[in-house]
Amino acid sequence: MDETNNKDSVTTRRKFIAILVGFMASVNALALGVPFIRTLVSASGGRREEAWTRVGELGSFPAGEPMEARFATLTVEAYQHKSVLNSAWVVKKSDTEVTVFSPICTHLGCHYAWNVETGHFECPCHASVFAPDGSVLSGPAPRPLDTLPVKTENGVLFVRWERFRTGSPNKIIV
Amino acid sequence: MLRSIGQWLDQRWPFSSLTRLTLEEEIPGGARFAYTLGSGTLIVFLLQAVTGIMQLFFYVPATDYAYDSISFLRTKVPFGWLIHGLHYWGANLMVVLVVLHICRVFLWGAYKRPRELTWLGGTALFLTVMAFSFTGGPLHWDQRGYWAGEVGTSIAGTAPVVGDLMKRILRGGEEMGPLTLSRFFVVHTAILPPALISLFLFHIIAMRRFGSVGPWTEAKREPKGPFWPDQVFKDAITGTAVFLLLVGLAAYLPPSYSGPADPLDTSYVPKPEWNFLFLYQALKYFQGALEPVGTMGVPAVLVLLLVLLPFIDRNPERNPFRRPVAVFCAFVLAAVITWLTIAGYRSKGFAQPGVKAKPQTSLVTRHGKDYIDIVLSVLTPETARAAEVPSALEKGAAPGAEDPDIKKMSGPPGIAAYSIGNAERGAALFRKHCSQCHGPEGVNKNPNPGSNDGKIPDLNPIDREIYSDNPDVFASHIDHFIQHGSVPEGANPVIRMPAFGDTNTLTQPQVSNIEAYILHLNGIDRAKIMNPGMRPRSFFGLLAAAYGLAALWIGGLWRRKRL
Known part of the structure; x- marks a missing residue:
């Protein structure tokens, strides 16, 4: 420290130290604050690899008429691994042409149902109506029904359970 | 504008007088790094509080999920490795700092009249920190924590008359199980933190009543130095060094995964945390009828010694060189504890009479x-x-x-x-x-x-x-x-x-x-961090670089080069 200008050096020294303390406090606060906010805000979870789930024998689904299928999916929610019952609408045109729709309405995530009389999928929440091919006939739904990945092996139908963002005009996997 | 808001607030709540009260303290002989051990402990405690709360966002105190939820935090949550690593190493460092602080206070004779209550508050704080350490480990519900809890509660069970009752209260039943985990969890997160905060306030108010004790030689007690900014500066340096050390430990020496708790695994050698090893080792010298002496007597004597120290040692002399008996006794005690700790660390462990494997899963009757x-x-x-x-x-x-x-x-x-x-x-x-x-x-x-x-x-x-x-x-x-x-x-x-x-x-x-x-x-780490936020070593490097550059700048190296 420069001792020649005593009165000034005392005050600048105080200020200097205060700045240093402030610097250390801010760097440490940043070093904790930024990661911890990231912890709470960013998505957690590892790489997900959804497995194929067996839905049923292809022959057991009626041709032409949509049918709701229930199947247990092994799901991973954070640290919980458990079997969860999911459903999907299976629309079989022929034994080679099968579409499986996610049971979740693309508007706000309600579960829609098949109306036998009208031959449409109808959502009870906001009256969206979908054709058997999934396209929107009326109502607020922003996009057609979401299809799930499908494969058949030895006459057995498998789907991969996926969820998509609701309310968006594009099909975005979540 | 800011000024007028500040004035408005200050008229209604005494912000500035409170700040002055906190910061305006004259330290005899000026600021010293030796005095930063207490504030260092406080800083680590604050860090423990923050990282502890962060962990609560993810941790589940149930035997099925405790271990996996911590693993999830550490491998799949951004910066989860940092949160858990800081908490783990902070817990260890806190014990070290508290013990160093006690040694410092002892050497300076700061426990003597009229500062007895500061010492007693400090003793209670020390015991609280040990209780934190004891209740924290089993929360992982991993092998290490489970067995440390098992041994610790078994030790409590050997106390005469009340032993069984104490063990049952600690475990919430006869055996280690879900209720034990809940109890340890509640004590660790709901009871001990407010206890520690209250004791800290008691401790700091008692300390400020008579101020810092200062150097023991009269000549060195003048001139006095201010707490702000001199001592705060030294505290900040110690605090930052501690913080850097903890981040470094979290990055380079992450706590090991000892595997999920397995009550059936009889080959696991249970040992308590390192800071309880001296008690664990001392226990081995009291077998049979003498066992309660080891399990209860030794810790009771040590606690009593701490509590009664200011009343036994009433010699007003503070210079450690002029109170050979007290310093010699303390040195012997420290040496014995250190030796027992090392011996305990190196020992193969021994079968605790109360410890027997209990089937935990429903599959194993x-x-x-x-x-x-x-x-x-x-x-x-x-x-x-x-x-x-x-x-x-x-x-x-x-x-x-x-x-x-x-x-x-x-x-x-x-x-x-x-x-x-x-x-x-x-x-x-x-x-x-x-x-x-x-x-x-x-x-x-x-x-x-x-x-x-x-x-x-x-x-x-x-x-x-x-x-x-x-x-x-x-x-x-x-x-x-x-x-x-x-x-x-x-x-x-x-x-x-x-x-x-x-x-x-x-x-x-x-x-x-x-x-x-x-x-x-096959070259795959089962505990690989999948979602680190930032790679641990990069994070530490970045932080170290920030301080390195700041040190260079403050040290004026670049200026000297110009000259």
Whole structure:
């Protein structure tokens, strides 16, 4: 420290130290604050690899008429691994042409149902109506029904359970 | 504008006078680094509070999920490794700092009249920190924490008269279980923190009543130095050094995964945390009828010694060189505790009389345990080698062998697939249960006539279809085989893989450990951080670089170069 200008050096020294303390406090606060906010805000979870789930024998689904299928999916929610019952609408045109729709309405995530009389999928929440091919006939739904990945092996139908963002005009996997 | 808001606030709440009250203190002889140990402890406590609360966002105090929720935090939450690492190392460092602080206060004679209450408050704080340490470990519900809790509560159980009651209160029942975890959790997160904060306020107010004690030689007590900014500056430097040290430890020495708690694993040598090792070691010298002396007497005497110190040692002299008896006694005590700690650390451990393995999973009843013994006897190396001839092995140990589905991987993975095992324990288990067929370290040359491959599958390197660089996927692939066994494809394979999980030959934590080992053999860390936020070492490097540059700048090196 420069001792020649005593009165000034005392005050600048105080200020200097205060700045240093402030610097250390801010760097440490940043070093904790930024990661911890990231912890709470960013998505957690590892790489997900959804497995194929067996839905049923292809022959057991009626041709032409949509049918709701229930199947247990092994799901991973954070640290919980458990079997969860999911459903999907299976629309079989022929034994080679099968579409499986996610049971979740693309508007706000309600579960829609098949109306036998009208031959449409109808959502009870906001009256969206979908054709058997999934396209929107009326109502607020922003996009057609979401299809799930499908494969058949030895006459057995498998789907991969996926969820998509609701309310968006594009099909975005979540 | 800001000024007027400040004035408005200050008229209604005494912000500035409170700040002045906190910061305006004259320290005899000026600021010193020796005085930063107390504030260093406070800084670590604040860090523990913040990281503890962060952990509460993810941790589940239930035996099924405690271990996996912490593993999830550490590997799949951005900066989870930092949060857990800081909390783990902070807990250890806090004990170190508290002990150093006590030594400093002792040497300076700061416990003497009129500062007895400061010392007593400090003693209570020390015991609170030890209680934090004791209740924190078992919350992991991993092998280390589970057994430390088991031993600790058993020790409480040896106390005369009230021992059983104390043990039952601590455990919430006769045995370690879900209620024990809840109790430790509540004490650790709801009872001890407010206790520590109250005691800290008591301690700091008592301290400020008479101020810093200052140097013991009268000549050095002048001139006085201000607390702000001089002492605060030194506190900040110590605090920052401590923080950097903790981040470095979290990055370079992450706490090890000791594997999920396995109450059936009798081969695990339970030991308490290092800061309780001296008590644990002292216990060994009091056996039989003298046992309560070791379990209760020794800690009681130590606590009493701390509490009564200011009343026993009433000599007003503070210079350590002029109070040889007190300093000598303290030195002997410190030496004994250090020696006991080292001896305890190096010892092989001993069977605690109250400790016995208790079946935890519903699968393993008393019958189950007998069954395990039978299966284990079937699987001893001699009989297993004889399995080249079709033997009782597959009939006895693989009930699903007739099921054609078992040829493929069948059934879902067991719970073991999702828990991070301890590869070292896994190696020992592998040698015992797997290497007869799969070869040492999974390198195999054993034939398997009748199977299409003609030999037992290699585990090192493993089939590419089973391998994955995602440890969860890799482990769940292996898990199918260990849980349910398998029959190799082929006309009539002689050797079949027994269903180690389905038959309870191995417990689920043991399966996790073996999986961690097989992943390790194939170059995959079971505890790989999948979602780090930022790589631990990069984060530490960045922080260190920020301080390094700041130090260079403050040190004026660049300016000197210019001259």
